[in-house]
Amino acid sequence: MMSLLLIGFSLLFIAVHTLRTSLASPLNKIPGPWYAKFTSLVLKWHEFRANRTRYIHRLHLEYGQAVRIAPDEVAFASATAVKEIYCSGGSGYDKTNFYDLFKVYGKRTMFTTLNKDDHAKRKRVIADRYANTNIVRPQSLNGIAERATNFVMRCYESVGGSLDLYVYLHAYAFDCVTHHLFHPYGTNSLLDAHDEAVMREVTFDDSLQNRLVAYYWPTIHKVFGQILSLFAKPRETPLADSFVLDTSAKTGAAPFTLLDRLHGSSSQLDQLDIAAECLDHMVAGIDTTGDALCFLMWELSQPASMHYQRKLQQELRANPTASFDKLPFLDAVVMEGLRCFPAIPMSLPRHVPSGGRTIDTFYLPEGTEVSCQAYSVHRVDRSVFPDPDAFKPDRWLEPKGDAERKRLFFAFATGGRGCVGKHLALAEMKMLLQSVYSRFTTLPDATMKPIDLEMSDQLISSRPQAQKCRLRFVPLEPANGK
Numbered sequence: 001m002m003s004l005l006l007i008g009f010s011l012l013f014i015a016v017h018t019l020r021t022s023l024a025s026p027l028n029k030i031p032g033p034w035y036a037k038f039t040s041l042v043l044k045w046h047e048f049r050a051n052r053t054r055y056i057h058r059l060h061l062e063y064g065q066a067v068r069i070a071p072d073e074v075a076f077a078s079a080t081a082v083k084e085i086y087c088s089g090g091s092g093y094d095k096t097n098f099y100d101l102f103k104v105y106g107k108r109t110m111f112t113t114l115n116k117d118d119h120a121k122r123k124r125v126i127a128d129r130y131a132n133t134n135i136v137r138p139q140s141l142n143g144i145a146e147r148a149t150n151f152v153m154r155c156y157e158s159v160g161g162s163l164d165l166y167v168y169l170h171a172y173a174f175d176c177v178t179h180h181l182f183h184p185y186g187t188n189s190l191l192d193a194h195d196e197a198v199m200r201e202v203t204f205d206d207s208l209q210n211r212l213v214a215y216y217w218p219t220i221h222k223v224f225g226q227i228l229s230l231f232a233k234p235r236e237t238p239l240a241d242s243f244v245l246d247t248s249a250k251t252g253a254a255p256f257t258l259l260d261r262l263h264g265s266s267s268q269l270d271q272l273d274i275a276a277e278c279l280d281h282m283v284a285g286i287d288t289t290g291d292a293l294c295f296l297m298w299e300l301s302q303p304a305s306m307h308y309q310r311k312l313q314q315e316l317r318a319n320p321t322a323s324f325d326k327l328p329f330l331d332a333v334v335m336e337g338l339r340c341f342p343a344i345p346m347s348l349p350r351h352v353p354s355g356g357r358t359i360d361t362f363y364l365p366e367g368t369e370v371s372c373q374a375y376s377v378h379r380v381d382r383s384v385f386p387d388p389d390a391f392k393p394d395r396w397l398e399p400k401g402d403a404e405r406k407r408l409f410f411a412f413a414t415g416g417r418g419c420v421g422k423h424l425a426l427a428e429m430k431m432l433l434q435s436v437y438s439r440f441t442t443l444p445d446a447t448m449k450p451i452d453l454e455m456s457d458q459l460i461s462s463r464p465q466a467q468k469c470r471l472r473f474v475p476l477e478p479a480n481g482k
């Protein structure tokens with residue numbers, strides 16, 4: 001009886017304490033659903049259902065560009081918030097321990113460093129390998145061109161049937177990234193192997209639920225990990241793991257590669273650090289580029305977008321020798337693809353620095369978790385992106401509003417911690433589209449349903465719901481009748 005009373009009083013005390021702190025919080029001025037003042041359970045529920053991005057977007061549509069999504073968490077969607085959170089002081093606010101989930105072999109990589117100084121130290125070693133001047137070097141570009149040609153061969157072979165782009169584009173991205181990281185030890189073999197089971201192994205999409213439990217309830221995860229894995233099996237990538245461990249130990253990589261720099265005298269990294277950094281860049285560069293291309297080519301193949309596909313084909317066939325970065329409509333298609341279907345659509349969480357900060361007129365105490373998500377940043381301001389859910393590449397060709405659109409383009413994030421692989425990703429995407437759409441019309445295969453390509457949130461990136469995307473490739477007549 002006494003113990004029941006004790007439990008009752010304890011629960012009452014906790015409830016009163018929670019209510020008092022909730023009601024006194026300076027975040028109460030920020031709009032949002034009433035329950036977000038008291039609990040993060042609703043947010044977590046949506047995370048577990050792979051639906052966090054759409055849930056937060058719905059809240060932005062209802063409450064505006066600043067929304068409180070949990071007792072100590074606020075989401076923003078304005079250009080001023082993006083600038084403050086991700087660019088102030090160069091690289092913005094420090095990352096939260098959410099990024100611990102992405103440690104590789106137990107090591108912190110550039111992506112997983114939390115504070116500015118650690119990040120700057122690692123970035124000094126790495127950054128020049130991803131500068132555009134390095135990406136456009138012939139040895140680097142030829143590697144991508146070779147892989148795009150290889151992809152086109154698979155398209156020709158599929159004529160009369162269909163090709164699962166989800167699998168083949170991941171294989172293309174795998175081959176491109178390993179070229180940039182390790183040449184001459186990179187692969188050009190996955191597409192050659194033509195083995196879908198092997199190619200599926202290179203997608204890194206881990207079990208979302210399993211990783212979320214590890215993040216929110218580490219003790220439960222440790223104790224019940226074995227049981228949980230029966231329901232939510234952790235994703236294993238033995239192919240990439242062993243490939244990276246073997247390859248990153250090799251010396252003599254080409255001067256444009258990441259491996260060459262990591263082994264260089266300025267890096268002072270041990271072998272496991274080098275392997276971790278390399279694997280991390282593969283994780284960062286394969287699913288993102290593969291999924292972004294997959295969503296984009298699916299969209300271009302829809303009846304509503306067929307006139308854009310035709311316009312792209314015309315530009316490419318009228319300029320057969322033009323470089324991938326000198327084609328305005330191709331650029332507009334890629335920008336619009338990344339706006340509508342950003343491969344990392346969700347929140348990139350950061351901590352408000354000591355002393356607190358004011359963002360979009362709201363004061364936020366130190367330690368508050370703040371974030372922007374590309375999915376909403378690309379949609380909420382209709383004066384910049386009218387008809388925001390529609391795929392309209394032409395919007396990127398209008399001089400009016402150009403600066404505003406670019407300011408709100410967040411697919412690669414922005415500031416010092418934005419995507420270091422952006423130039424490589426754009427080169428891979430544009431060279432592949434150039435190779436494909438100067439030769440083919442693409443159409444959805446009859447076995448595909450619209451729901452298959454719904455966005456499914458993973459831990460940080462999103463992928464097509466069904467993890468497949470079958471398209472048919474119809475060869476075009478040779479250009480100029482030749």
Ligand code: HEM
Pocket residue numbers: 110111112123177280281282284285286288289292342343344348410411412413416417418419420421422424425
């Ligand atoms: C369409 C393709 C891609 C998209 C949409 C994309 C997007 C992003 C975003 C949004 C971030 C910031 C993440 C955060 O703050 O949590 C990021 C960071 C990063 N990305 Fe990409 N990425 C792409 C391709 C690549 C490629 C090809 C590579 C390299 C092979 C790469 C390497 C990285 C690395 C290393 C970081 C961490 C940067 C840092 O912390 O300084 N990404 N990417």
